[in-house]
Amino acid sequence: MRASELLAPTLREVPAEAEVVSHILMLRAGIIRKSASGVYTHLPLGYRVVKKVNEIIREEMDRKGGQEIMLPIIQPAELWMESGRWDIYGDELFRLKDRHGRDFALGPTHEEIITDLVRGEVRSYKQLPLLLYQIQNKYRDERRPRFGLMRGREFVMKDLYSFDKDDEGLDITYRKMYEAYSRIFARCGLSFRPVEADPGAIGGTGGSIEFMVMADSGEAAIVYCDKCNYAANVEKAEAVVNGVPSTEEMLVLREVATPGAGTVDEVTSFLGVQADRLIKTLIYRTEKETVAALVRGDREINEIKLYNLLGCVQLEMADVQTVKELTSAEVGFAGPVGLKDVRIIADREIVMMKNAVTGANKTDAHLANVNPDRDFKPDEVADIRLVKEGEPCPRCPGKLVEARGIEVGQIFKLGTKYSEALGARFLDENGREQLMIMGCYGIGVTRTVAAAIEQNHDKDGIIWPMPIAPFHAVVVPVNSRDEQQRGLAEKIYNSLREGAIEVVLDDRNERPGVKFKDADLVGYPLRVVVGARAADEGIVEVKHRKSGNVENIKVDNLVRYIKKTVLDELAGIEKYADRRWELD
Numbered sequence: 001m002r003a004s005e006l007l008a009p010t011l012r013e014v015p016a017e018a019e020v021v022s023h024i025l026m027l028r029a030g031i032i033r034k035s036a037s038g039v040y041t042h043l044p045l046g047y048r049v050v051k052k053v054n055e056i057i058r059e060e061m062d063r064k065g066g067q068e069i070m071l072p073i074i075q076p077a078e079l080w081m082e083s084g085r086w087d088i089y090g091d092e093l094f095r096l097k098d099r100h101g102r103d104f105a106l107g108p109t110h111e112e113i114i115t116d117l118v119r120g121e122v123r124s125y126k127q128l129p130l131l132l133y134q135i136q137n138k139y140r141d142e143r144r145p146r147f148g149l150m151r152g153r154e155f156v157m158k159d160l161y162s163f164d165k166d167d168e169g170l171d172i173t174y175r176k177m178y179e180a181y182s183r184i185f186a187r188c189g190l191s192f193r194p195v196e197a198d199p200g201a202i203g204g205t206g207g208s209i210e211f212m213v214m215a216d217s218g219e220a221a222i223v224y225c226d227k228c229n230y231a232a233n234v235e236k237a238e239a240v241v242n243g244v245p246s247t248e249e250m251l252v253l254r255e256v257a258t259p260g261a262g263t264v265d266e267v268t269s270f271l272g273v274q275a276d277r278l279i280k281t282l283i284y285r286t287e288k289e290t291v292a293a294l295v296r297g298d299r300e301i302n303e304i305k306l307y308n309l310l311g312c313v314q315l316e317m318a319d320v321q322t323v324k325e326l327t328s329a330e331v332g333f334a335g336p337v338g339l340k341d342v343r344i345i346a347d348r349e350i351v352m353m354k355n356a357v358t359g360a361n362k363t364d365a366h367l368a369n370v371n372p373d374r375d376f377k378p379d380e381v382a383d384i385r386l387v388k389e390g391e392p393c394p395r396c397p398g399k400l401v402e403a404r405g406i407e408v409g410q411i412f413k414l415g416t417k418y419s420e421a422l423g424a425r426f427l428d429e430n431g432r433e434q435l436m437i438m439g440c441y442g443i444g445v446t447r448t449v450a451a452a453i454e455q456n457h458d459k460d461g462i463i464w465p466m467p468i469a470p471f472h473a474v475v476v477p478v479n480s481r482d483e484q485q486r487g488l489a490e491k492i493y494n495s496l497r498e499g500a501i502e503v504v505l506d507d508r509n510e511r512p513g514v515k516f517k518d519a520d521l522v523g524y525p526l527r528v529v530v531g532a533r534a535a536d537e538g539i540v541e542v543k544h545r546k547s548g549n550v551e552n553i554k555v556d557n558l559v560r561y562i563k564k565t566v567l568d569e570l571a572g573i574e575k576y577a578d579r580r581w582e583l584d
């Protein structure tokens, strides 16, 4: 490709609307352009990356027995009503009417439409398992589309749906997808981690694993073990209960004045006690009840765990009025002792404590020497706290490390949620009707591209991993007015192309500084500079974008050198991807 013919309009300034680095660099490098809020056009460089990611995904899905199909984007509302999601999906669902007034949705996901297809076509256990997938645009009317391709309203996704005859079958398919997903992100040249996740709103019966591309800018916090393979989203990470119950003697409960001290910091410094001697009482409201959640003073509550435990639809912190009515005190002085009309849920650490400090349900007062069981009885004891770096691993003697990532893929065991709602049944070996057991498996393709940039960039621009780089190399004649340099660059460009290297010739009539800046910004893994020494001594300069290393290479050896560099790097990544990826 000649740069003079390539639509890759680079920008020097940082676009005002872009907040995150991938968004900034994609706009600056001429990779995407905005059409509307959260809706983007992929320009040639960007679309080449998308196509490469798609190809890797296709190969791995096909390898596991997936069959590619193309489902409609426009979906009839009736199917969404059948599954019950027409109402609960809310404003995120793009809805439209046809000329006859019939309701439709633009697909944000395809469980309904694929279950409808399969219930009509599959009759017998002999036709199962069935793994169907597509790579297609998805639509989600986000309240605040932002971060470019990271959270758009239109985006490219791969979604595979599996139909099995029993749970064992689903388990096999799920493991296959775990392996396929690991291979996909490894083959893209990305550093990633599979982490245990909360199945959340999609629901389902069994497990869920998220695939995270590691990046400091990632919005997801994860913990992983420094010894074993355990890794989990912090929302899901299991807390280990430390030690044994305290053997301290129980002291006499007493009230202490704590004027103006409502926070953990204020109480600990006022009373001169450590935060782990405090019991924090947090009041929540759900659609059906009021709940007091207790965690140690040095811990944070994990609202996702609490939410799952309560089995509610809505969970929010109680408002000031509710807290005041419940505790007869200002906010900051709630405690479990004597608390009425509220369900008390204690973290598992709470019942190990002796002589703790809690709010007294009285403004400017706390209770000292509070003892669980003697002074209050929790209605339930459960793991409801957030896990932090340095805590023990729940699986081995290792310690947990915190890191950030960008969720790019997720695999779910759905079970019979959709086959039941839509009546997708088959006849088993005994001629009995059974519900199909489903799984769903998504990869955000355009999100993966954005995540690749979040993980691989520097102050000058993008550093594409070789397998998904839009081109492997760029050839830059320093002085485009110099006939000899131009001729040599042209020759090098042609021989690289003949050698199956994906290459751009920067034949634009621009200053060398501009071309070098653009080469770094776009992030070609290799840059070949054809300058004065090329004509005189037959030597060109090759710069490696990732390491910054510069090497002088003889023109005669150049094609071999570039080819070897590209192939070695791709082979190294393939070799890494070929290792065993097994779900524990």
Ligand SMILES: [Zn+2]
Pocket (backbone or CB within 6 Å): 225, 226, 227, 228, 229, 230, 393, 394, 395, 396, 397, 398, 399
């Ligand atoms: Zn471990």
